[in-house]
Amino acid sequence: MSALVPLIAERPRGSSGLRPSVHLWLRRPVAVCATAFLAVLVVVSVAAPLFAPYNPEAQDLTRVLSGPSTHNLLGTDTLGRDVLSRLIYGGRRSLLSIVEGLVVVMLLGIPLGLAAGYLGGWTDRVLSRVGEMVMAIPAIVLILVVLAAVPHNEDVAMLTFGVLGTPTVMRVVRGATLQVRRDLYIQAARVSGLTHLRIVTRHILPRVTGPVIVQASLFSAYALLFETGIAYLGLTGNPEAPTWGGMIAEASTVIEQQSWLLVPPGALVALTILALGLLGNGIRDVAVVDDVATRPRRAALRASTALKSAQVDHRDVRPDRLIVVSDLEVVLRNRGGTTPIVAGVSFDIRHGETVGLVGESGCGKSVTALALLRLLPNGLETTAGRALWEGRDILGMPEGEFNDLRGCTFAYVSQDAQASLDPTFTVSSQLSEAIRHHERLSRRAAKERALELLRLVEFSEPQRVARARANELSGGMAQRVAIALALSGHPRLLIADEPTTALDVTVQAEILALLRRLQSETGMSLLLITHNWGVVADICDRTLVMYAGQVVEQSPAQSMFDLPLHPYTRGLLQSHPSLAVAHSHLKTIPGNVPSPGSWPDGCRFAPRCPYVAAKCRADEIPLLAAQSDRDTRCIRVGEILAEVTSA
């Protein structure tokens, strides 16, 4: 048990303490302005007699509705009273009202939220349900009931407003508490026998502070909106004492004679509410770290931009090649500049060929595939390279032109099949839409064709599947549907990104067999991304191995198994369970794939390579033709092969 005690001391403080956030705060000019504005407002209101130039109730019937002047900075009202002085005194009433509501809402909301979140069970269920109900009622009607019983009593109205606002605060505190409760150190504190009260006050309460302050600020905005509202309706206060809402009501009666009178109180109320809202947002961004939404600076669904169209050299157009990719470069754009993710990737795919793209996670396999489809996620961008398809550069053509090729020339199947289907559409409607996009067919004919596709991917009951939605399908079924969807446009090249990784082993074999059958029946080419050598051995004609954004070896699949040329390929093969020698330790490659941006100079595999020599680190290594149909990015390939074969 004592071993757990250090855990308590190591309580993470980052997201809870507000102190380290002060400098973060100062970097937000909007939040700083809002805070300053509110501070001035509070000081001036509290010390109203010091700041107000006149008695707010002093009438001067000779100066009625005067408009702004040096005498009365913001003009005078219908009874000749100074607008500025009335605003300052009115602020007092509003401030007091906000505080009244705030005190109630915090005194009730925090303990109830802590109770619901910390105790859970029935307490939580009852409190949450009652809270939901209270939130479903427009607060104002209940407060009007109260004001009918105690006319013009703003204090009672604001206290009731606080009570009715409790569920919102309670919910936020509950949520934060639940999150903290799951943390390890709280569990440790429990085990080590701290009392509940102590755990709550010492460990949970501080972590809940951030969200609570955000709520306090937002609640204050609503309280002010409400307070000025009931004052405007004439339900609170006496007619003599100034209130912001009352001033707007009074101004509205003379809107045709002097519309200026609306501006000072209206603008002040709006600005104060705005400032409270901005303050809340600012605190949320600084103190509640988990909630910070990183805003993408690019459209979520932007049209991919085409590269500058490359001059197509006739020597590059080779009729036996479906696609020839050369010097593909993809970068990650971020604030600091660009980081290359994929660099100088070249390969080609022949008609009807199945090519495996292999490598550890983070080598750039998927990025390469998505770059070819021009569907890179936000922030990633293709900056160089060519991909020739029938003599045309698909990376350089306009987006509209390329979109005509998507689906019917290039199709795509992803790893997470279930997530790759629209959850709100049936299989049939998704397939039909894709079919009708590619071919001019009637709705009925498209439905027929959809069933045909489902039969093609070996569903025995296509009608039943057609009616289903993604959530009603198993992973393997969803992947078949995704393949059917990909086949809807009769593609020439199917790019499959780890299509079996998320599936059970038996289902994996089925999907692979299906892909192999479809490939041989339709004659399409297949680019299969995988990190499973079994898959490669099963269906691939040729294999590309990627490491740190580069292709490090390409060769016919069988020769690669027989004799890997690159040390990385060798390491990958040796670390694969199904290919390892029985009763010997499974070998692993030491270290990790270097992340983009920290690629070493020279050979990128050098730090992990058992065969590394000084010359490996000197210069960037080119992809070398080792045999007629094999390339490797290893300058020591000859020496290593000699070493291996002699051993």
Place this chain on the structure above:
Amino acid sequence: MFRLIARRTLLSVPLLFIVSMSTFVLVALIPGNIARTIVGAQATEQQYLSVRRSLGLNEPLYTRYWQWLERALHGNLGVSLYSQQPVSSLLDSRLPPTLFLVVGATVVSAAVGVVFGVAGALHPGTVDRVVDAIALLGLSIPSFFLGFVLVEWFAVSLRLFPASGYVTFGVSPAGWLESLVLPVVTLSAGGVAVIAKQTRDAMRDVLGRPFIRTLRATGIPRRSIIFKHALRSAAIPVVTIIGLVFVAVLGGSVVVESVFALPGLGSLAVQATTESDLPLIQGIALYFTVIVIVVNLIVDLAYSLLDPRVRVA
């Protein structure tokens, strides 16, 4: 579908009890003599006693509530202390303007908010920031102030719409529409803000999901992806927010009806409060609750149409 409606209706019964009971409890909790407040200082002892009797204040709280409940179940919400008319008939006559106003404001909020939200999600940068600014302003400007600003521009200066008052549809459909335009716009500002923000966030989230990439890889046109697929998934959280906006708009109608002198439930509520007409204001609270329950039911149905997973469960 039918079971969903039945279940939801049953679940809403406790809400009706809570609201009606709290109107009694709140009044009982408040210190001071309510009957005295209602009749005023100049009233005779006889008037005072008669109000006491008509409110049932001689009985204990639970008896009072039980009697009210028993009558309410028979459609009898008592008699207004001020006008001596039955509360339910008073409320029925005031219901239409409020419904038109509140439903209109919710529809406008949803339509404009969704357009802004989608635009913001598709065009980060300037458009997005404009949406943010509109959202902040819409939430910050009190409706009574915005109402008068609109009156000043569109009624006083441009004379496009009447500054206040209500024309029933039967009298003049055009006049009816004109009398509702400014109130609906005023009441929509906050709703537009909330819905725009929610739609933008939901759209952004959906557009980042894998199925959007699959659709793009299939070559489906961008427009269809955005409006047919993404918007439908994004609509699921937005519908919930529209339900909440409706509740907020209903509360806001109290102020806006007073600004534009619309003879609805909201302005009646203010009048009843000023006159300390307890039976009337209790009846209004009940009506508001029923409206909220009906709307929540509609939201649930919309939800089940949009999200197949709800229907299955």
